[in-house]
Every structure is written in C-alpha cells, then in structure tokens.
Amino acid sequence: MRVVKIMFIIMILIMLPFALCTGGAQEKEVITWVGQCQFPAGSIEYDAFKKACDLINLQSAGRLVIKPNSAGSIVAATKQFDAVDSGTLDFALDTSAYWRDKWLVAPLFDMQIAGMSAAEHYLWFLEGGGAELAREMVGDKYNVYITKAAFLFPPEIFLSTVKPINSISDIKGMKIRTAGDDGEVFSKMGASLTMIPGGELYEAMSRGTIDAFQFMSPAGDTSIGLHEVVKYLYLSPVRQPCSMSMVIVNKSKWEKLPVDLQEVVQTSFLSEAWHFYGRVAQADAEAIQKYQAKGVKIGHPPKEVENAMEKLAGEMYKERSAEDPFYAKVYESKRKWKEMIDSVYNKL
Known part of the structure; x- marks a missing residue:
C-alpha cells in the first residue's frame, strides 16, 4: 500500500509541470482587431499606420494582433466612424472632418x-482637454471611444489646381474637392464644392x-x-495650419481590452506619430522636387x-458659436489654449 502511495506522489510530481504549462498556455488569450486607415x-500615411499596428503586435507580445487595412478595403474612408460604431471595424485612424454630418463642431x-x-493643436488635444471634449461630443449615442492616440500632420497644401489663382475672382465657379470647414469659406468665395475620397482624386482630376x-x-x-494631374501648387498654412487624425475604437471592444493593452495601443500610436511627423516634414521638402520635375508652377x-x-x-466660427453652446465650448477651449x-x- 505504501509503495502505491509513493508511486502516486511521484506521478503527481512528474505531471505537475506539464499541468502548469498547459494552464499557462490556456490563460494567454489572443485578441484580434481589424482596423482601417483613412x-x-x-x-x-498608410505606411505609418501599419508601422503603429506592427508595434502594437510587438509590444503586446502577441496578445493583441492587429490587422491593418487601407482606405476603402472594408468600408469607404468617409464611413469609418459608422463602421467602428457598428463593429464592422474594431478601430480606425480617422479624421473628424468626415463626421460633420453628425456634429458641426467635429472638424474643429x-x-x-x-x-x-501642429504642436499647439496636438498638445491641446493631449493635455488641454481636447480629447475629453471629443468624447463629450460623441457621448453615449455611439459605441465609439476616442483614444488619446492620434497622427499629427504639418500644414497641408493650400490648393492644387489646373487653373491659376490670381485673385478671389478666380475662385468663383471653381470646382473644388474639400472635406473641412474651409469648404464653407471657399463656397462663400463662389466655389462649387464636392467631397471625393482621396483614392479617387487622380481620376477625378x-x-x-x-x-x-x-x-x-x-x-x-x-x-x-497627384502631382501628375495638377498645373499649380499653392502653399500656405492659412487654410490648414495642421490637421490631426484620431484613433477611434469600438467602445465595447475597448472596455473589454485589458488596461495594459489599452496603454499599448495608445503609446504605440503616439510613438509612431512623432516619428511620422518628422518623416512627413522631410518628405514634403523632397516631394516639391517631383512637382518641379513635372513643370508644376x-x-x-x-x-x-x-x-x-x-x-x-x-x-463663421463666431456665428456657429453663437448658435451652438457646445461649439462655443470647444472654440473657446482652443482660443484659451492658444492664448496661453x-x-x-x-x-510653438
């Protein structure tokens, strides 16, 4: 009987490491997210988005697997917010300019x-209450969470055209593709506006x-x-001193994600964002040579x-603020931050 007991104990000791290893393997849950970039x-921009996704895969040690997609791969670039809300996408890198059909204040x-x-705007979003205001805007109506992760962009091109602009009168009647508040301003100058996804601009021009x-x-x-289909390139920071695309996540998926992985998502994108900004600034200077090679003025x-x-x-901003208290709240928040x-x- 004693021999049997000893053998039993030996068997337990032999099997225990295997049981622990098996249990540990079962505890490692792999979460897979599907995302899309605008x-x-x-x-x-898409290359940087993919780099951030790859960094998440690495930093999470394989616990969070990200599958990145370019604009239009799953849904239209202008419909990413709705896709995240419905769960068609788990997350997206998206511009709030595309949300204007829901909130007039969104483009701000x-x-x-x-x-x-760019630096002032990004710091307002991160530390000046911008992210919190964005979440207040979205509220509980939509199943979308606004993270503090975002990509920052240098000043955009003022306008790329096939016609010269020598005065305000040249704007009148011009058919312009735009996605932001500047569309309303161009409209007041007499332009005819349209919204076309970026991937379709080459053909449209x-x-x-x-x-x-x-x-x-x-x-x-x-x-x-796009430098192949324009004749004039107008550069100025006035129309768009900077722009910012936010990382938005399906709220239900976000709340289920362990806290440490939530941090991995945000810090991975924030890390890549600054590298991306530096690469874009350098690349912009180099890109000018491509326009020159094509004879663009x-x-x-x-x-x-x-x-x-x-x-x-x-x-326009003052009129909107007078009509919408929340618009005024966001506009005033930005004004005070810039004043500071x-x-x-x-x-900066």
Whole structure:
C-alpha cells in the first residue's frame, strides 16, 4: 500500500509541470482587431499606420494582433466612424472632418483655419482637454471611444489646381474637392464644392470632374501620384495650419481590452506619430522636387485670398458659436489654449 502511495506522489510530481504549462498556455488569450486607415495603400500615411499596428503586435507580445487595412478595403474612408460604431471595424485612424454630418463642431478637432500650429493643436488635444471634449461630443449615442492616440500632420497644401489663382475672382465657379470647414469659406468665395475620397482624386482630376482639391501635404499627395494631374501648387498654412487624425475604437471592444493593452495601443500610436511627423516634414521638402520635375508652377496664393479666408473663417466660427453652446465650448477651449501658448512662447 505504501509503495502505491509513493508511486502516486511521484506521478503527481512528474505531471505537475506539464499541468502548469498547459494552464499557462490556456490563460494567454489572443485578441484580434481589424482596423482601417483613412488613407490609401502606398501613401506615407498608410505606411505609418501599419508601422503603429506592427508595434502594437510587438509590444503586446502577441496578445493583441492587429490587422491593418487601407482606405476603402472594408468600408469607404468617409464611413469609418459608422463602421467602428457598428463593429464592422474594431478601430480606425480617422479624421473628424468626415463626421460633420453628425456634429458641426467635429472638424474643429481636426483643424482650424488660421488656427494653432501642429504642436499647439496636438498638445491641446493631449493635455488641454481636447480629447475629453471629443468624447463629450460623441457621448453615449455611439459605441465609439476616442483614444488619446492620434497622427499629427504639418500644414497641408493650400490648393492644387489646373487653373491659376490670381485673385478671389478666380475662385468663383471653381470646382473644388474639400472635406473641412474651409469648404464653407471657399463656397462663400463662389466655389462649387464636392467631397471625393482621396483614392479617387487622380481620376477625378484627369477627367476634369474637378478643377482643384485639397487632400494632404506634398509628400502625401505625391505618394499617390497627384502631382501628375495638377498645373499649380499653392502653399500656405492659412487654410490648414495642421490637421490631426484620431484613433477611434469600438467602445465595447475597448472596455473589454485589458488596461495594459489599452496603454499599448495608445503609446504605440503616439510613438509612431512623432516619428511620422518628422518623416512627413522631410518628405514634403523632397516631394516639391517631383512637382518641379513635372513643370508644376509652385507659389503662394494671393494675399487677398489668404486674408479673405481668415476673415470669413473668423466670422463663421463666431456665428456657429453663437448658435451652438457646445461649439462655443470647444472654440473657446482652443482660443484659451492658444492664448496661453502665445503669452509665453508666441508660437510653438
């Protein structure tokens, strides 16, 4: 009997390590997320998005597997918010300019005409209450969580055109693709507006469907060949001093994600965001040479056009603030943040 007991104990000791290993393997849950970027495949923006996703895979030690997709792969770039809300996408890198059909104030989280610089805007979002205001805007109506992760962009091209702009009168009747608040300003100048996904701009310009567009910075536009279909490139930070795309996540998926993995998602994107910003700034300078090689005329828009845009935008923002208390809350938050920065540094 004693021998039997001893053998039993030995068997337990032999099997115990295997049991522990098996149990440990079962505890390692692998979570898979499918995401999409608002930018097309081949663009410098999509490459950065993919780098951030790869970093999440690495930093999570395989616990969170991210499957990135370019614009239009699963849903239209302009419908990513709705796809995240419904669960078709687990997350997306998206611009709030595309959410204007839900909230008039939404584009202010992306950019502001004649507003803050890129660094000022990003710091407002991270530390000045911007992210919290974005979450307040979305509220409980949508199953979408606004993270503090975002990609920051240098000033965009003022306008890429096939027609010269020598005065405000040249804007009148021009068919322009735009996605932000500047559309309303261009409209007040007499332009005819349309919204076309970035991936369709090359064909639209080639066919003459539109005369001009704003999309990205020189590096972003040249990465998908848009320098091949324009004759004039107008550069100025007035229309869009910066822009920012946020990482949005299906709220139910976010709440189920362990806290440490939530941090991995946010810090991975924040880390890549600054590297991306530096690469874009350098790439923009290099991209100008591609325009020059194609014979594109490069310059600044007339001062009267810049001044008119700033004036009309200021009037627009004040009118909206008077009509919408929440719009006024966001606008005032940004104004106070910029005022604080200007009082110390003049500009960041």
